Amino acid sequence: AQSVTQLDSHVSVSEGTPVLLRCNYSSSYSPSLFWYVQHPNKGLQLLLKYTSAATLVKGINGFEAEFKKSETSFHLTKPSAHMSDAAEYFCVVSDREDDKIIFGKGTRLHILP
């Protein structure tokens, strides 16, 4: 069975400082992992995805994530936060055997001026 845990429900960082949003997963098979972002009153936008290729995945808007199988983690990072990054971020796990995708509870990112 799959599951995904986003370790922080809220993260606050100052503009220009690094962002770290943490995600741990469990999956019976080789998982695919995604990060999605949702701005207020908007739908979900794919930031990046891992599907068994390179373990360091680069996404849009300067975000990247590293798949660490030994730690069952897929943390999202960005070197320098921008005000426009304020949104809710969802870590998602899926595997082709199960044909389901599971969302984390989400992490709301606040950017302080």
Next chain:
Amino acid sequence: KAGVTQTPRYLIKTRGQQVTLSCSPISGHRSVSWYQQTPGQGLQFLFEYFSETQRNKGNFPGRFSGRQFSNSRSEMNVSTLELGDSALYLCASSFWTDDNYGYTFGSGTRLTVV
């Protein structure tokens, strides 16, 4: 390439009524899945359709149903609406190849039950 289109964007219904939401996937995508998003429960999987067949179903009551047409468009129906059905309903269109797959979400339909 057009994205995933969900209609309507907003909907207000009264308790006991029924509602039908529509989702048009990206051209060429054959799988459509539906999710309910609420502040309390987060994002929850409703069901998934592939080639007009329901392939997976989440833990929702039978009041929630769906179908998929031959052109891959999907509809979701909720009967006997309850206040707790107020939510953002998201549809995702997905594709698979041998070495890649992914999901693209629509902007959602925000349903308010009064």
